[in-house]
Every structure is written in structure tokens, then in C-alpha cells.
Amino acid sequence: MSSERAEMRLLDYRWRSSTAFIIISITIALFAESFLYSFVVPILPYLLEVRNHVDPRDTVRLTYQILTSYGIVAVISGIAIGQSADHIKSRKLPLVLGLGVAFVGTVTLACATQLVSGVFIGRFLQAIGGTSAWIIGFATLRDTIEAKDMGKAFGLVSGFSSAGAMSGPAIAGLLLSLAGYWATWGAALLVLLLDIAMRLAMLERPKKASKASVQEAICEERNEPTSQPAGANEETGLLSDVHTQQYSTAVPRENLTKNDVMSTKSFYRVILGRPRVIVGLMCYMVYSSLHASYNTTIPTHVRSAFGWESLQTGLLFSALQGPTLILSPACGWLRDKVGTRLPTGVGFLLLAPLLWLLGAADQTRYPWAVSGEYAEVTYALTIVAIGCAQNLIASVGSIEITCAVDELERDQPGIFGPNGGYSRSYALSNMSYTMGFVLGPLISGSLADAIGYYHMNSIFSGVAALMSLLAFSFLEGKSPVQRKGDDVNPDAT
Template sequence: MNDEIRKRPIGYRWRSSTLFIISCIAIALFTETFLYGFIVPILPEILQDRNHVDPSDIQRITYQLLTLYGAVSMVCSVFIGELADRAGTRQTPLIVALGIALVGTFLLAVSTQLWGVFLGRIIQGVGGTAAWIVGFATLRDSIHGRNMGKAFGVINSFVSVGALSGPAVAGMLLELAGYWVTWGSALLVLVIDIIMRLLMLEQRSLKTNSSSSPRSPSISGEASADEDSALLTPGSSTRTYDALKDDRLASTAPPTAQISTLSFYKILFTHPRVLTALLCSVTYSTMLASYNTTIPTHVKFAFDWGSLPTGLLFVGLQGPTIIVSPICGWIRDKVGTRLPATIGFLTLAPLLWLLGAADQKQFPWGRDEESAKAVYIGAAIAIGFVTNLMSSVGTVELTSVVDTLEAQQPGIFGPNGGYSRTYSLSGLSFSIGLLAGPLISGTLADSIGYYQMNIVLASISVAVGMTAFAFLGGKDSLDIDRARQEDPSEDE
């Protein structure tokens, strides 16, 4: 026992604790969203002052650079998931991903040629996508499946902080401290993130290493005591399911044959829950992208709002996620994804209609500008709260399906469980929405008007809500999934 303790790395307890691992992943995903929006307020200086782009082309190139990030994510996410699942550890792909993002960010900062700006954004997109996929897979290795909703809720709060603070920090520092100090802050965030990845000890690797020792149960028991945190329910140590799965793997003779990559996707796509979860993810990100595309232009012409009130409106739209997301995650852990997603999409529909109807003269509130503004702000804030019921639905549902399949046939998706490929699908669906959102909302707003566009989006929300009610996992499927994870011989 003492020999085993002496062999442990320095800071073993806190470096392998669930709380520290969640903190590392939260900061990694905060960094990814921070960098995504960080470039927005400084793009004019990058393009005009350093790369000598004609002012008339700045708007077009800005749109291309922002769209490019989502396109890169959509193209490379599946390949990244496949490579990450083949890696023997999560830590190395995470560090590589952040290193790639660091290179891309540095290239963006120093480039004085337009091709360098585009190349830097592409590299940054690859690194950010990889960090996102491997980060969620690492989180799944460290958290019991029944606590994933709460964990994702906390992660979403950090993601929202990153999305809100990225443009704000960049704009403030550029104004007060200059160009290089601004980029230095972004690079510093990445360096700190890489250092945290180096400090983190994967719980999965520790279990594998300790399993060869007869003393490993004691070590695992001591570690799991430290792993519990306020995010986890009492007694829900991360070792329960993972260790059981490892034991089944070790005792199976012969071991279950690992399926091919193509078969992995075929198996998942035969499940209506998976297809519905991906549809919810696409719709969710489509709605988010539509807000960014249409709201600034609409409030400028409808209410004559400048950048400050528009920015404050987006704080009201995105800010509730920071507080409400963990609560919604706890709800998903308790009742499954069906009820929250259904309520979220069905409630979003009238709020979208109200957002479009706020300044319409045929309604009483639309006849007075101040009333119209109040209705618009209220609808935006309400959307900010309701949106949290739909976030992470795809990720949680995919995790649940893969957990159940793994419990039924341990090792079917390989030694890493196929979670990187699973989260690459979730990331792919989110990226599709980010690309489709501006196209759909922008085209509709231009062709039929802002009010009619919101009616169309509201109708889509109703249709997806009904689909979610029909096919997503509710409380009953949640209980079945957990029973199968504990005893794969049980039948539904």
C-alpha cells in the first residue's frame, strides 16, 4: 500500500479529482468559445490596417471568416472523432488540439497577408473543434452517465461566459491597451489551458494502470472518494459503471469483436432517439445563429438602436444560460430529455412569434414605440431562459444511447467506447445549424420580412417539439438505460 502511494504522481488527489477534471474541460471549452468571438471586434483593424483590405470588402470578408469556422468544424469533426477514439489517452489529443488552436491564433495575430488570416482561422477552427470533441469525451470518462446533465449544464455556463466575454474583452483591450496586448491575452488563455491539460490526470488511465496491482481496489476507492463533488449525487462515484464495464471486458471470453467505423454510424442511425437528438441539436443551433443574423439589423431599423443597446440585448438573450443551464441539466438527469426538450421547443414558438410581432402595428403594443421595445426585450430575455431546456439535448441523448449499447455488448465500440465519435456527431449537427441558421433566417427576412420569418421559425420549433415528445428518452427510458448499465441482461 505504501509503495503504491509513493508511486503516485505529485498532487495525485487533486489532479485526478472529478472537480479538477471538470474545471479543466470547462476552461478548455470556455477558451474555444472565447476565441470564436474574440476576433469579431478586432477584425476591422486586422483586415484594413494590417492586411490593407478595401473598406468596401470588409463586411463580406468578415462574414466569410465567421462562416469559415463553422464550415471547418463541420468538415473535420467526424475525422477528429475517429482519430481521438483510436488514441490511447484523452490527454494527448487535448494538448494537441489546444496547441493547434494556439498556432492558428498566433497566425491570425501576426498575419499581414489575407491568405494568412484565412489559414489562421482554419487552423483555429480545427483546434477548437478537436478540443470540443475530446473535451466532452474526457468528461464522459470521468462522470457517471446519470450525472451528465448536470456536468453539461455547468459546461454550458462556462461556454456562455466565453461567448459573452470574448468580444467584450477584445474590444476593451484593443481600445485601452493596443493590438498586441489584445492578442497577448488570447494567447495567454491558451497557454494556461495547456498547462491545466498537462496537470490533469485521467481517471480512466489511472484505473487501467492500477488494475494490474492487487492493491488497486484500495487505490481506486481512495481516488473515488475525492472524485465526488457538489456536481455529483452522493455515492455516485465515477468508478461504478466504468469499473463494472472494465471487469466485464476482462472476463469476456472471447472478447466482443470491435465493429468498424461504418458500422458504428449505421448502428447509431438506426435509433430514432439518435436521429431526433441530432435534429434537436441542428434546430437549436439554427435558432441561435438566426438571432445573430437578424436581430442586429432588425433593431437598427425598427428601433434605431446602435451597438450599445444591441449588445445589451444580447446579454439578456445569452446571459440566462450562465445561471439556468446547470438547473436544466439537473432536470434532464432526473426526467430525461423528452420533457425538457418538448417544453422548450413548444414554448419557444410563441416567443419567436412575439419577437417578430413586437413592432407590428396591427397589435396594441406595436402602435407605441416604447411598448414595442419593452415587448421585444421581454421576448428576447424569455427566449434566453427557455433556450436552456433545449441545450445539450443531443449530447445527453447520444451519450445515453451509447452507454446502453456498450453495457449490452461491452467493448463493441472499442477500448475508448466510441465517445469521441459520438460527440463528433453532436458537434457536426451543431455546426450544420450554425451554417443553416444565417442562410435560412437571412433569406426569409429579406424575401418575406422579419415578422413572417419568425412565424416560419416558430412553426419549425413546434414540429421539432412534437418530434422530441414522440422519440426522445423520457423518465421510463432513463430508468431502462440505467438498469441496462447495471445489468445488461435485463430486457426492455
């Protein structure tokens, strides 16, 4: 009976600490963060005008302020979250706390009847919780996966994050019209509860495999009897079917002194002193800026140029985001094989003419716009092509900064402390991505109003060409870290 109980517990450890379950849990966490970010958009007019009695003339201004405030809070809180997370041994506690903050923020926003104390504070809490999920989720993912699989994993997460951002407004609008206000918020809270439940079920990987645990994994592969290590608990997880991160260190991480560990100020100076990191973060910010600018400019342009209403516009955004779900893992595989330089450079190189064509699709001086039908087809096909090309750029900031941290850890093991520097790194990549989402609508909206949609896209085309040149010149995107724990030869024991 005791052996059956031990076997059941062993199986429980194995699936809860498996690579697949951890990736699924983190993917759902980041899907939920993106989902919540955009979920509120179609609800805001009702929330402001009906529940908070805002003058309808102020709705557009307040909507912009509420959405922008999310990005500003995310940028400000991200650095503090990354710094704190790298000083906590377990990723579980800060991630669950972050999701809890997002849950409280969502409830506060849903129940808000006061503009400042309810709506803005609720949105601020959502921003802090979502930023925590993003930063710590990526750090947990990096602790789990191999360097050779980083592009595929990050690509998968990026695809589902885009799906969350795309599906949030559609689901919220549909539920609001069919089921009412509270049922709509109930769906968002259900997604968060599922996210929290999976995170509580997930077991973290030890950052360093012990000799005993490697030997246990070997015995289990040979079907030889083995026993559960003494003192195993829910924080240890199993190493029988996983690869864990291991560095060849002169000083064990747990024995590091303050003099061995890089200070916070030095961390940012060293990381941001690398051109590959700066260019990677710039590429990431331009990518998210373009992404956000589509939401600002496409609906108004297609309405004025082609007379398209919400249905056609929604289908257009589906065509823009749809390729991400299919192509993100494939582009991630490509980044694993060749690094980020070639995919990112080619991605921006393809975007340069496509962005220009997006603005020129309805310009009658060009042959494809001799009739309205040709112009519409040209515009729609260009949107699909952009949706495909942008996958080559996705996750470039996160991957490039990860590789830089791996390189520093290889050259000076333990330099970032016993818990590594991934959370601080992903705080920087999250900051660049979020800054793009804040600046994108502001820049694109201002340019479209000042010089027109065609000239705005011509400028964006030039920016894409410049980023392609920088990507080809500075990016690398392949991790130097080799995990020696993966190279254990069973026949040698």
C-alpha cells in the same frame, strides 16, 4: 521523510485526478474554444483593412467567408478527429495537441499580413484545434462523470461555453480600443496557455476500476493504512475519491479482437439508425441555428425598428445569454431526473410563441405595439424569456447520443473497441451544432431580406413547434448504464 514525500505525492494525485478539477479543466477548455470563435469578430475589420490592405467594400463579404469557413472546417475535421481519438488510449495527448494547434492558429491569425496564407490558414487551424477541444473534452468529461450527473455537468459546460461566446466580442472590442491590437491578441493567447497548463496538470481516470483500486478506496474511506500501488504513475490517477466507469463485460476490453469491435462504417450506420439520435441531433442543430440567427438579425432589426445603437444591442444580448449561466445547471439537473424528452419538448413548445412574439413586437396591428415604448418593452421581455427557455434545449444532442452509446455498450460490452465510441459520438453532435451555426445566419439573413423579420420569425416559430412534437415522440435521454464500481459495499470486504 519518505512517508511524507509519499503522502505529498498521494495528495498531488488526488487533486489532479479529482472530479472537480477535471470538470473545471474541461469547462475552461470549452470556454476557451467558444471565446476564440467569437473573439475575432470585432478585430476582423482592423485585421483585414489595416494589416491586409483589403478594400473596405469587401470587408463584410470577407468577414462572412472567414466566419463561415470556421464552421465548414470544423464539420469536415470533426469526423476524422473523433475517429482518431477513439483509437488512442489516452485523451491527454490529442487534447493537448488540439489546443496546441489552436494556439498556433491564433498566432498565425494575429500575425497575418497575407489574406490566404495568413488569415484563412490561421482560422482553419483555430477550427481544427477548437473542434478537437470540443470533441475530446466532452469524451473526457463522459469518462469522468456518472450517468446520473451527466445533465448537470453538460449543462454547466454549456453555460460557460455560452459565456465564452458572449464575452469574446465584448472583451476583444474593449481591448482593441483601449490597449491596441497586440494586447488584444495577448489576452486570447493567455486564455489558451491557461487552458494548456490545466490540461497538462490534469490526470485522466482509468476507464475501468480494478479490484485492488476499489479495495484501496475502501480502506482509505475507513482511514485504514494503505500503500500506493506499485507502478503508479501520472497516467493512472487515483480512485480513492472518485467513481470510474466500469462495465460488466464478458470479454475484457484489452482482449477484444477485431471481430468483436464494430467497424467505423457500422458505427455510424448503427448510431444514426436510431430515431432518438437523429431527432436529438436535429434539435441540437435547430438550437444552434436559432442562436446564430439572433446575432445576424437582432442588431439590424432593433436599429431599424427602435433606433437602438450598439449599447442597447449589447445589453439585449446580455439579457439573452445571461440566464444561461444561472439556469444551465438547474436545467441539467432536470434532465438528469427526467431525461431529455420533457425538457426539450417543453423548451421548443415555449419557444414557438416566443419566436413569433419576437417578430410581432413592433407590429402595430397588435395591442402591445400601440406605442413605441410598449413595443420596446415587449421585445426586451421576449428576449429575456427566450434566454430562459432555450436552456431546456441546450446539450440535447450530446446527451442523447451519449445515452445511445451507453445503451449499446450495455447490450454488447466492448462493441466500440477498448477506448469506447464517445469521441466519434461527440464528433457527430459537434457537427450538428456547428452546422447550425453555419446555416443559421445564412437562412435567417436570406429570409429577413426576402419576406421580412416578422414572417421570418413566424417560420422559426413553426419549426420550433415541429421540433417540440418530434422531441416528445422520440427523445429519451436517460442512460441505462449502471456503474457497478459505485455500488461496492465497504462492509462486504
